[in-house]
Amino acid sequence: MTHAESVATKTSWMPLISLFLAQVLMSFNVAALPISLGGIVSDFGVPPTVASTTIVMYGLAVAALVMTGAKLGQRVGWVLIFRIVVVLFAGSAVLMIVSPTVGWAIAGQAVAGAAAAIIVPSIVALIAENYRGPQQATAIGAIGSARAISGVTAFLIGGTLGTLVGWRPMFFIVLGIAVVVFAFSFTLRGDRGDASIRIDLVASLLIGAAIVLLTLGFNNLNAWGAVAATESAPFSILGLSPAPVFIVIGLVLGQAFFLWTRKRMADGRVPLIDLRVLESSKERAAVYAMFIVVALEACVNFTIPLYIQIVQGRTPFDTSLAMMPFNLTVFITATLVVRFYKRYPPRVIGVFGFVLTTVALVWLSFVVNNNWETVPTILGLIVFGIGQGALVTLVFNVLVTSAPAALAGDVGSLRGTTQNLASAVGTALAGALLVSLLGVSVGRAVMESPDLPAELVAQVDLDAVNFVSNDDLRAVLAETDATQEQIDAAVAVNEEARLGTLKLGLLILAGISAVAILPASRLPRYKPDEIPDPSPTED
Known part of the structure; x- marks a missing residue:
């Protein structure tokens, strides 16, 4: 094909705007949830672990439905199903905006997750139907960068809005993006679907x-x-x-x-999914590594906002600033790590990535304190972000390059299921682990404290220990027979217990990260000239 013919067959970039913003829509919604944690807890008067169910519910819905969503899209037609689920996503934003109880917010994220379960595979399918050759590679790269860019933007905008106005306006932005995506969806080209496909x-x-x-x-x-x-x-x-x-x-x-x-x-x-994508031990190792690294990221994204907003009682903007070193590092590393693929095999990068996340978590468990802006803490988050960014891109690249091109859709389904299940389980485990450790720590500290008599302890339900701010703790203790000195002692005990819980929790996560070095050591050991083109791909 001549250069003139190549130019003549180029497709308009207008369809890509819809697909790019669809990825931004999902990523902004996901990033907005941790920032909203403090506001949801305050508005609805629920524990942080209940508020985090919004995050869990989104990931659960995507993981449970993405395989079915891929087949449904093939049957109905990608353009039609894409428009339907974008409207559904807009409805989820409305539920978040008007939610009178935490149950409504959880339902809103369940709806968003169900919509995302079809948006995830539809983005790849619609890129394939609308673009060819170099344009297709460019489109995939753009979608790949949308997730990281929108995540960083969401933390900045969400933190500012959450501090100045509240958490609900963030979902006005989600609603606005959904409206724009729907409008641009009429530039998309796609087939009418295949009614003969059976789910x-x-x-x-x-x-x-x-x-x-x-x-x-x-x-x-x-x-x-x-x-x-x-x-x-x-x-x-x-x-x-x-x-x-x-x-x-x-x-x-x-x-x-x-x-x-x-x-x-x-x-x-x-x-429903072709199991040939899991045929070799190398492909299974990539899935195990993907699950662990995404679960670790979910744990960090839950733990930091929990401590900053709930324990320290600081603003969502403070949370966005604290998370910025991590998020920016993940974005930069995920973009640049592809440069190393032709020099180092996946096995080396994978093992090195998990060594970095392990070292970072061990470091954080020793240096972290009640101030997240210290240089040692920021350094730990940056090192963790480097390992995280490299691994997330690497393991998906291994799956794509190990499977035949005809199974790309199945790889997408597998990735969507694995990542979102890992995110949901990681968030759930982080909440359960930290609260359990806190309960044990507080119980022991209270019994050992000479300033807290048994008759006062009997008035406090230690079986319902959860993460609370110092002001809330003082309000609870004010309803007991505690003197001001005893209240101060109890707050001090709780502060020490919370920090000890954070340190131990990070150390346990470091142990999980270290275990992940084993599957990483079973990733492929390509020769440099055998490595396929590691183009970024969508989330």
């Missing part, structure tokens, strides 16, 4: 139920009990908490999904 409903139910049960189980380990059922549990099974039971059943259903899918493939029928 494997059995597999959809199995994987959906597995993910819902796993997420609910992990998210409620603290509230319902890790073993024995607490009073907060909706029911008990022979005295056992439903949380661990949900986790076990979820794992069983997950195995049933794989068994069913293998049988369907053996019978020559179209599966």
Whole structure:
């Protein structure tokens, strides 16, 4: 093809605006949630772990439905289904804006997650249908950068709005972006779908139920009990908490999904996801590494806003500033790491990435204090961001390059499921872990404190320990028989316990990161001239 012919066949970039902003829509919504944590807690009077359910619910919905969403898009037609779910996403923003209770906010994020489960695969499909050759590569690169750019922007805008106005205006922005995406969607070109495509409903139910049960189980380990059922549990099974039971059943259903899918493939029928994308140990290692690194990111994104807004009682803008070193580093590293692919094999980059995240978390567990703006803390977040940014890009690149081009859609489904399940489980585990550690720490500190008599301790429900600000703690203690000296002593005990909990929690995360070096060591060891083009791709 001559240069003139190449220019003549170029497609307008107008369709890309809709797809780019669709990625911004999802990423801005996700980034807005941690910033909104303090406002949701304050507005609805709920514990931080309940407020974080909004984050968990979004990830749960995407993870549970993305495989089904990909097949639905193929059946209905990508352009039509894209417009429908963008309207659905706009509706979720309205729910967040008008929510009178935390239940409405959780429902809003469930709707957003269901919409995103179809937007995620539709972006890739619509790029393939609207662009070819170099234009397609450019479009994919643009979508890849949209996630990081919008994440950084959301933290800055969200922090400012959250401090000056409140958390709800952030979702006016989400609503506005959705309206613009819908308007530009009429520039998209796509087929009418294939009504002959059959969705494997059995597999959809199995994987959906597995993910819902796993997420609910992990998210409620603290509230319902890790073993024995607490009073907060909706029911008990022979005295056992439903949380661990949900986790076990979820794992069983997950195995049933794989068994069913293998049988369907053996019978020559179209599966919900082609398991050839997990055929080799290298591909499975990439999935394990992806799950761990995304879960670690979710833990950090939950823990830092929790401490800054709830424990320290500072503003959402303070949170955005504290998160900025991490978010900017992730963005820069994810963009630049591709330069190293032709010099170093995935195995080396993967192991090095997890070594960095492990060292950073260990460092943070020792240097962190009640001021997040110290140089040692910022340095730890930057090092963690370097490892995180390199790993997130790397593991998806391994999956794409290891699978045949015909399975790109299945790789996208696998990535969407893995990342969002990891994000939901990571957030849920962070909340359960920190609250459990805090309960043990406070209980021990109270018993050892000479300034807190047993009769005062008896008036405080230590079984309902949660992260609260000093002002809220003083208000609770003011309703007891505590003197001012005893209130001051209790606040001091709680401050020390919270900081100790944070340090121990970071150390445990460092241990998980260290374990992830094992799957990273099983990533491919390509020769430099065998590495495919590692173009960025969409989230």
